[in-house]
Amino acid sequence: MNFKTVVMIQSDFFQIEQETPWQDAGPGVQRQVYGYGEALMLVKAKFEKGAEGTPHQHPHLQATYVASGAFEVTIGGQKNVVVAGDGFYVPADVLHGCTCLEAGVLIDAFSPCREDFL
Protein backbone atom coordinates (compact mmCIF):
# COMPACT_ATOMS: atom_id res chain seq x y z
CA MET A 1 0.00 0.00 0.00
CA ASN A 2 1.28 3.46 -0.88
CA PHE A 3 0.60 6.61 1.05
CA LYS A 4 0.97 10.02 -0.49
CA THR A 5 0.79 13.35 1.25
CA VAL A 6 -1.14 15.92 -0.69
CA VAL A 7 -0.47 19.49 0.42
CA MET A 8 -3.24 21.79 -0.63
CA ILE A 9 -2.13 25.34 -1.32
CA GLN A 10 -5.05 27.40 -0.13
CA SER A 11 -5.53 30.35 2.20
CA ASP A 12 -8.32 30.74 4.72
CA PHE A 13 -11.59 32.14 3.39
CA PHE A 14 -11.07 35.46 5.23
CA GLN A 15 -8.04 37.74 5.69
CA ILE A 16 -8.29 40.38 8.39
CA GLU A 17 -5.80 43.21 7.85
CA GLN A 18 -4.66 43.54 11.48
CA GLU A 19 -4.09 39.78 11.78
CA THR A 20 -2.12 39.44 8.54
CA PRO A 21 1.68 39.46 9.01
CA TRP A 22 3.92 41.86 7.11
CA GLN A 23 6.93 40.57 5.16
CA ASP A 24 10.00 42.60 4.30
CA ALA A 25 10.07 42.96 0.51
CA GLY A 26 13.16 45.12 0.07
CA PRO A 27 14.15 48.65 1.13
CA GLY A 28 11.01 50.70 1.82
CA VAL A 29 8.67 47.92 0.69
CA GLN A 30 6.54 45.57 2.80
CA ARG A 31 3.95 43.04 1.75
CA GLN A 32 0.97 41.17 3.16
CA VAL A 33 -0.26 37.95 1.55
CA TYR A 34 -4.04 37.83 1.07
CA GLY A 35 -6.11 35.04 -0.48
CA TYR A 36 -4.53 32.29 -2.53
CA GLY A 37 -4.98 28.91 -4.16
CA GLU A 38 -2.82 26.92 -6.59
CA ALA A 39 -3.56 29.18 -9.53
CA LEU A 40 -3.99 32.55 -7.84
CA MET A 41 -2.52 34.79 -5.16
CA LEU A 42 -3.47 38.29 -4.00
CA VAL A 43 -0.80 40.41 -2.30
CA LYS A 44 -0.70 43.92 -0.85
CA ALA A 45 2.60 45.79 -1.28
CA LYS A 46 3.18 49.02 0.66
CA PHE A 47 5.85 51.42 -0.68
CA GLU A 48 7.57 54.37 0.96
CA LYS A 49 8.20 57.37 -1.28
CA GLY A 50 11.28 56.70 -3.41
CA ALA A 51 11.22 52.94 -2.85
CA GLU A 52 11.86 50.83 -5.92
CA GLY A 53 10.50 47.61 -7.26
CA THR A 54 13.75 46.84 -9.06
CA PRO A 55 13.28 45.47 -12.59
CA HIS A 56 12.55 41.75 -12.48
CA GLN A 57 10.56 39.09 -14.28
CA HIS A 58 8.72 35.91 -13.38
CA PRO A 59 6.64 33.29 -15.16
CA HIS A 60 3.53 34.38 -13.22
CA LEU A 61 1.00 36.68 -14.87
CA GLN A 62 0.52 39.80 -12.75
CA ALA A 63 -2.41 42.24 -12.63
CA THR A 64 -2.11 45.17 -10.23
CA TYR A 65 -4.47 47.80 -8.82
CA VAL A 66 -3.08 51.03 -7.40
CA ALA A 67 -4.94 51.43 -4.09
CA SER A 68 -3.10 54.64 -3.15
CA GLY A 69 -0.05 56.71 -4.00
CA ALA A 70 1.67 57.27 -7.34
CA PHE A 71 4.15 55.04 -9.17
CA GLU A 72 6.27 55.23 -12.29
CA VAL A 73 5.92 51.76 -13.79
CA THR A 74 7.93 50.22 -16.64
CA ILE A 75 6.65 47.05 -18.35
CA GLY A 76 8.48 45.56 -21.32
CA GLY A 77 10.04 48.93 -22.06
CA GLN A 78 6.75 50.89 -21.81
CA LYS A 79 6.80 53.52 -19.05
CA ASN A 80 3.77 55.21 -17.48
CA VAL A 81 2.81 56.99 -14.27
CA VAL A 82 -0.13 55.37 -12.47
CA VAL A 83 -2.02 56.82 -9.51
CA ALA A 84 -4.69 55.62 -7.09
CA GLY A 85 -7.47 53.98 -9.11
CA ASP A 86 -5.29 52.96 -12.06
CA GLY A 87 -3.83 49.54 -12.79
CA PHE A 88 -1.35 47.62 -14.87
CA TYR A 89 -0.79 44.16 -16.33
CA VAL A 90 2.42 42.16 -16.74
CA PRO A 91 2.42 39.11 -19.03
CA ALA A 92 4.56 36.09 -18.13
CA ASP A 93 8.33 36.62 -18.20
CA VAL A 94 8.13 40.31 -19.15
CA LEU A 95 10.63 42.57 -17.37
CA HIS A 96 8.91 45.11 -15.12
CA GLY A 97 9.70 47.49 -12.29
CA CYS A 98 8.45 50.58 -10.53
CA THR A 99 9.53 53.64 -8.60
CA CYS A 100 7.24 55.00 -5.90
CA LEU A 101 6.61 58.73 -6.51
CA GLU A 102 4.15 59.15 -3.61
CA ALA A 103 3.89 56.64 -0.75
CA GLY A 104 1.19 54.13 -1.55
CA VAL A 105 -0.16 50.63 -1.81
CA LEU A 106 -0.34 48.21 -4.74
CA ILE A 107 -2.73 45.25 -4.83
CA ASP A 108 -0.97 42.57 -6.90
CA ALA A 109 -2.73 39.50 -8.28
CA PHE A 110 -0.58 36.65 -9.58
CA SER A 111 -1.28 33.46 -11.50
CA PRO A 112 -0.16 30.90 -10.59
CA CYS A 113 0.35 31.33 -6.83
CA ARG A 114 3.64 32.97 -5.76
CA GLU A 115 4.75 30.02 -3.64
CA ASP A 116 7.97 31.93 -2.93
CA PHE A 117 5.87 34.33 -0.80
CA LEU A 118 4.53 31.56 1.48
Next chain:
Amino acid sequence: MNFKTVVMIQSDFFQIEQETPWQDAGPGVQRQVYGYGEALMLVKAKFEKGAEGTPHQHPHLQATYVASGAFEVTIGGQKNVVVAGDGFYVPADVLHGCTCLEAGVLIDAFSPCREDFL
Protein backbone atom coordinates in the same frame (compact mmCIF):
# COMPACT_ATOMS: atom_id res chain seq x y z
CA MET B 1 -2.94 24.84 -46.37
CA ASN B 2 -4.82 25.61 -43.18
CA PHE B 3 -5.15 28.98 -41.55
CA LYS B 4 -6.08 29.33 -37.95
CA THR B 5 -6.93 32.52 -36.13
CA VAL B 6 -5.43 32.71 -32.68
CA VAL B 7 -7.09 35.26 -30.43
CA MET B 8 -4.89 36.25 -27.55
CA ILE B 9 -6.74 37.17 -24.40
CA GLN B 10 -4.68 39.97 -22.94
CA SER B 11 -5.32 43.50 -21.73
CA ASP B 12 -3.13 46.51 -22.40
CA PHE B 13 -0.19 46.97 -20.03
CA PHE B 14 -1.81 50.03 -18.38
CA GLN B 15 -5.35 50.74 -17.20
CA ILE B 16 -6.20 54.38 -16.47
CA GLU B 17 -9.25 54.71 -14.23
CA GLN B 18 -10.95 57.56 -16.12
CA GLU B 19 -10.54 55.75 -19.45
CA THR B 20 -11.87 52.40 -18.24
CA PRO B 21 -15.56 51.79 -19.02
CA TRP B 22 -18.06 50.85 -16.33
CA GLN B 23 -20.30 47.82 -16.75
CA ASP B 24 -23.65 47.32 -15.05
CA ALA B 25 -23.27 44.38 -12.67
CA GLY B 26 -26.73 44.27 -11.10
CA PRO B 27 -28.74 46.66 -8.93
CA GLY B 28 -26.39 49.07 -7.16
CA VAL B 29 -23.26 47.37 -8.50
CA GLN B 30 -20.91 48.48 -11.28
CA ARG B 31 -17.63 47.03 -12.42
CA GLN B 32 -14.49 48.02 -14.30
CA VAL B 33 -12.25 45.39 -15.88
CA TYR B 34 -8.54 45.94 -15.18
CA GLY B 35 -5.61 43.80 -16.33
CA TYR B 36 -6.11 40.31 -17.68
CA GLY B 37 -4.54 37.39 -19.49
CA GLU B 38 -5.75 33.83 -20.13
CA ALA B 39 -5.21 32.72 -16.55
CA LEU B 40 -5.92 35.93 -14.62
CA MET B 41 -8.30 38.88 -14.47
CA LEU B 42 -8.49 41.85 -12.09
CA VAL B 43 -11.84 43.61 -11.66
CA LYS B 44 -13.06 46.56 -9.59
CA ALA B 45 -16.63 46.27 -8.28
CA LYS B 46 -18.32 49.35 -6.78
CA PHE B 47 -21.28 48.75 -4.46
CA GLU B 48 -23.94 51.12 -3.18
CA LYS B 49 -25.01 50.61 0.42
CA GLY B 50 -27.47 47.73 0.60
CA ALA B 51 -26.51 46.30 -2.78
CA GLU B 52 -26.12 42.54 -2.93
CA GLY B 53 -23.78 40.18 -4.64
CA THR B 54 -26.42 37.45 -4.75
CA PRO B 55 -25.11 33.98 -3.88
CA HIS B 56 -23.45 32.41 -6.90
CA GLN B 57 -20.60 30.10 -7.81
CA HIS B 58 -18.13 29.73 -10.66
CA PRO B 59 -15.20 27.48 -11.53
CA HIS B 60 -12.80 30.44 -11.26
CA LEU B 61 -10.76 30.90 -8.09
CA GLN B 62 -11.41 34.35 -6.61
CA ALA B 63 -9.29 36.44 -4.24
CA THR B 64 -10.69 39.81 -3.20
CA TYR B 65 -9.31 42.92 -1.48
CA VAL B 66 -11.69 45.35 0.20
CA ALA B 67 -10.52 48.77 -1.02
CA SER B 68 -13.25 50.68 0.83
CA GLY B 69 -16.58 50.22 2.59
CA ALA B 70 -17.89 47.29 4.62
CA PHE B 71 -19.40 44.01 3.44
CA GLU B 72 -21.04 40.98 5.00
CA VAL B 73 -19.57 38.10 3.02
CA THR B 74 -20.66 34.46 3.02
CA ILE B 75 -18.37 31.78 1.56
CA GLY B 76 -19.31 28.12 1.67
CA GLY B 77 -21.58 28.79 4.65
CA GLN B 78 -18.97 30.84 6.60
CA LYS B 79 -20.11 34.41 7.24
CA ASN B 80 -17.89 37.35 8.19
CA VAL B 81 -17.90 41.15 8.03
CA VAL B 82 -14.94 42.59 6.14
CA VAL B 83 -13.94 46.26 5.97
CA ALA B 84 -11.42 48.34 4.04
CA GLY B 85 -8.04 46.57 4.19
CA ASP B 86 -9.43 43.07 4.66
CA GLY B 87 -9.82 40.36 2.04
CA PHE B 88 -11.40 37.03 1.25
CA TYR B 89 -10.80 33.93 -0.88
CA VAL B 90 -13.28 31.75 -2.75
CA PRO B 91 -12.16 28.32 -4.01
CA ALA B 92 -13.54 26.99 -7.29
CA ASP B 93 -17.26 26.22 -7.35
CA VAL B 94 -17.91 27.34 -3.77
CA LEU B 95 -21.14 29.28 -3.24
CA HIS B 96 -20.50 32.86 -2.15
CA GLY B 97 -22.28 36.18 -1.88
CA CYS B 98 -22.15 39.53 -0.11
CA THR B 99 -24.26 42.38 1.19
CA CYS B 100 -22.81 45.88 1.15
CA LEU B 101 -23.11 47.42 4.64
CA GLU B 102 -21.28 50.67 3.76
CA ALA B 103 -20.79 51.82 0.17
CA GLY B 104 -17.43 50.63 -1.09
CA VAL B 105 -15.19 48.98 -3.62
CA LEU B 106 -13.96 45.40 -3.97
CA ILE B 107 -10.89 44.47 -6.02
CA ASP B 108 -11.57 40.96 -7.34
CA ALA B 109 -8.89 38.74 -8.85
CA PHE B 110 -10.01 35.66 -10.79
CA SER B 111 -8.21 32.66 -12.26
CA PRO B 112 -8.75 31.83 -15.04
CA CYS B 113 -9.89 35.01 -16.80
CA ARG B 114 -13.62 35.83 -16.53
CA GLU B 115 -14.20 35.83 -20.27
CA ASP B 116 -17.89 36.52 -19.56
CA PHE B 117 -16.81 40.03 -18.44
CA LEU B 118 -15.13 40.86 -21.77
